[in-house]
Amino acid sequence: MPRAKTGQMITVLVAMIPLLGLVLGLLTGRLGAEPVEAITHETGEWALRLLILTLLITPLRQFFGWNALAPYRRTLGLLCFFYAALHFATFLTFDLSWRIDDLLTEIRERPYITVGFFSFMILCALAITSTRGWIKRLGRSWLRLHRLVYLALVLAVVHFLWLVKVDRLEPLVYAAIASALLAWRLPLLFGRRPLTYATLRRPGEKAQKSA
Amino acid sequence: MLIKKTQSIRENEVTSQEDYLRRRDFLKSSAIAGSMAAVGLPLLSSCMAEQEATAESSPSPVSPLSNVIPAPPQYSIAKSKITPEWEATHYNNFYELGTSKEDPARNAHFLKTKPWSVAIEGEVEKPGQVPLETLLRPHPLEERIYRLRCVEAWSMVIPWIGIPLGQVLKQFNPTSKARYVAFETLYDPKQLPGQKTRALSWPYREGLRIDEAMNPLTLLAVGMYGNTLPGQNGAPIRLVVPWKYGFKSIKSIVKIRLQEDQPMTSWNDENSREYGFYANVNPEVSHPRWSQARERRIGDWTKRPTLPFNGYADEVAGLYAGMDLRRSF
Numbered sequence: 001m002p003r004a005k006t007g008q009m010i011t012v013l014v015a016m017i018p019l020l021g022l023v024l025g026l027l028t029g030r031l032g033a034e035p036v037e038a039i040t041h042e043t044g045e046w047a048l049r050l051l052i053l054t055l056l057i058t059p060l061r062q063f064f065g066w067n068a069l070a071p072y073r074r075t076l077g078l079l080c081f082f083y084a085a086l087h088f089a090t091f092l093t094f095d096l097s098w099r100i101d102d103l104l105t106e107i108r109e110r111p112y113i114t115v116g117f118f119s120f121m122i123l124c125a126l127a128i129t130s131t132r133g134w135i136k137r138l139g140r141s142w143l144r145l146h147r148l149v150y151l152a153l154v155l156a157v158v159h160f161l162w163l164v165k166v167d168r169l170e171p172l173v174y175a176a177i178a179s180a181l182l183a184w185r186l187p188l189l190f191g192r193r194p195l196t197y198a199t200l201r202r203p204g205e206k207a208q209k210s211a
Numbered sequence: 212m213l214i215k216k217t218q219s220i221r222e223n224e225v226t227s228q229e230d231y232l233r234r235r236d237f238l239k240s241s242a243i244a245g246s247m248a249a250v251g252l253p254l255l256s257s258c259m260a261e262q263e264a265t266a267e268s269s270p271s272p273v274s275p276l277s278n279v280i281p282a283p284p285q286y287s288i289a290k291s292k293i294t295p296e297w298e299a300t301h302y303n304n305f306y307e308l309g310t311s312k313e314d315p316a317r318n319a320h321f322l323k324t325k326p327w328s329v330a331i332e333g334e335v336e337k338p339g340q341v342p343l344e345t346l347l348r349p350h351p352l353e354e355r356i357y358r359l360r361c362v363e364a365w366s367m368v369i370p371w372i373g374i375p376l377g378q379v380l381k382q383f384n385p386t387s388k389a390r391y392v393a394f395e396t397l398y399d400p401k402q403l404p405g406q407k408t409r410a411l412s413w414p415y416r417e418g419l420r421i422d423e424a425m426n427p428l429t430l431l432a433v434g435m436y437g438n439t440l441p442g443q444n445g446a447p448i449r450l451v452v453p454w455k456y457g458f459k460s461i462k463s464i465v466k467i468r469l470q471e472d473q474p475m476t477s478w479n480d481e482n483s484r485e486y487g488f489y490a491n492v493n494p495e496v497s498h499p500r501w502s503q504a505r506e507r508r509i510g511d512w513t514k515r516p517t518l519p520f521n522g523y524a525d526e527v528a529g530l531y532a533g534m535d536l537r538r539s540f
Contacts, residue, residue: 032312032313094513106502162500
């Protein structure tokens with residue numbers, strides 16, 4: 001248990017590097033002529049990357065049997081929420097100057113804002129209910145609620161795809177990764193057990209290794 | 212708290228360009244930068260690569276322009292509001308030199324602007340292939356300090372140097388059939404490497420109605436900030452139409468054609484739902500994907516309201532009397 005705690009601490013520290021990069025970039029003028037755009041883009045992209053890492057934990061556990069990774073799911077999920085919150089706060093502060101009526105108009109009229117906003121709302125709900133207390137309180141429905149994370153991922157990728165002007169390559173790469181992560185979960189829908197590394201190995205090999 | 216801190220820092224950046232450059236050297240040599248690059252932090256390391264690239268490739272050669280008539284008050288904006296030159300020359304949309312904002316400054320050295328000539332064609336009595344010097348010689352250079360509003364909802368204030376387009380066109384005697392003016396950018400993938408990709412259909416094309424072209428605000432610019440144009444800003448000669456979105460102000464022009472029919476224009480051809488032929492700055496008509504009601508002036512943190520016709524309504528609103536500007540956007 002203490003080892004996992006240390007690992008989680010290190011994860012958090014490493015995940016702060018992009019933020020540190022932004023702060024340093026701001027101090028040194030490296031964010032260019034439009035720092036707001038750079039901050040919005042970087043925080044949004046890191047939120048998406050961390051969401052993908054979060055959803056990579058379970059396949060890794062299932063495939064390799066690396067159950068020690070289990071505690072990192074929540075750590076990464078909360079870090080994803082942290083960057084998503086920075087992303088949303090940047091938009092709300094510098095693009096909208098906290099004019100809530102403008103926010104509502106944007107959500108209503110711009111499809112990419114609509115999906116991005118709903119993705120963030122899901123992340124908010126999941127972050128709030130990520131504590132032990134909420135897990136106990138919600139019981140079985142906690143699991144059902146937290147399956148919304150897949151919807152949050154889809155909406156986040158669509159948000160990225162819809163906002164780019166010409167170069168779709170980058171969001172398409174994320175779309176491909178997200179599809180793979182979702183596809184991994186498909187067998188579970190049909191009550192099948194997920195693929196594991198152990199089942200891939202031949203029995204002979206297995207014997208050798210365990211010897 | 213974070214916001215307050217960063218705001219005051221940002222203002223420093225805008226006011227002092229020298230500090231900006233010195234900080235670059237500081238960071239390049241500092242241990243922080245080294246360790247950052249070692250960690251592989253994409254943002255910082257890519258920025259550093261870019262800085263080095265611009266330092267190596269000599270910046271696009273510009274030379275000072277003399278005998279420029281200062282901007283008259285109606286075509287001027289307070290000097291204090293002018294966008295710093297570094298920002299105006301390093302945050303550009305010029306897809307022929309790359310699709311990112313930093314690409315054009317980095318790739319501008321590919322563009323060779325001497326010699327340069329412009330073909331004047333179509334409904335004029337005196338068509339011809341005119342060397343740039345010949346085209347400019349009869350006219351005094353004028354300074355114009357204009358707002359520039361990009362369709363992407365950012366803006367700048369830029370001191371241009373040029374000649375009103377109307378004066379230039381008159382010299383070729385347009386015929387009565389000249390109802391529109393069509394412009395074309397140089398097509399040469401060696402000099403404009405972005406043309407090797409299919410970001411848009413090349414060459415870039417733009418157009419104006421003849422009355423828009425003849426309006427005294429419409430400028431054929433050959434310089435900015437007291438110098439000739441750098442490559443990334445459309446050297447050696449470009450259009451500046453301050454009441455329209457920036458993409459109308461076509462860069463590195465090699466052909467001007469007067470004609471009877473409305474010309475095809477590049478962004479309209481690319482996506483007619485999002486980019487119209489007129490493209491007048493209009494806070495009331497949203498781009499399908501974002502609002503045009505507000506804009507971020509480069510150097511500001513928050514957005515300001517966008518003005519109808521980019522603040523030039525008194526001069527140009529009359530051109531569109533009776534037109535439905537929601538449909539003819």
